[in-house]
Amino acid sequence: MSAPTVLFMCVHNAGRSQMAAGFLRDLAGDSVAVLSAGSQPGTALNPVAVEAMAEEGIDISSAAPQFASPELMQAADIVITMGCGDECTWYPGKRYLDWDLADPAGQGIETVRAIRDDIKGRVTALVAELVPGSR
Secondary structure, eight states: OOOOEEEEEESSSSSHHHHHHHHHHHHHGGGSEEEEEESSOOSSOOHHHHHHHHTTTOOOTTOOOOBOOHHHHHHOSEEEEOSOGGGSOOOTTOEEEEOOOOOOTTOOHHHHHHHHHHHHHHHHHHHHHHSTTOO
16 A cells, blocks of 8 residues: 655645654655645745744755645645635545644744744654554
């Protein structure tokens, strides 16, 4: 069985989806293929999100926001949306999860840490479901 592909989507692909992708890569390794994208991608990552992830030992600074193209959407087995509502395209045959997370844009480090920790808990639970033998 091949590794499942998970696509994290938010509007700007600059904060929440990038943090989630960073955690999934770190926690699942090669057991899961990880993508992230946005319905209206920003020009750069949220620097506070980068800082919050660095505190966890995860470097997402080289990631860049990208558009959720039809090809990218179709490559995913699981699509996890984060605050993009109707802007996130729906494709039949995909498993969709909607994570109700606050937007870290314009927030200070304390608020972004709380969002990061919420994301980490959700990704940890996802890894336990997708990767046999993980904790």
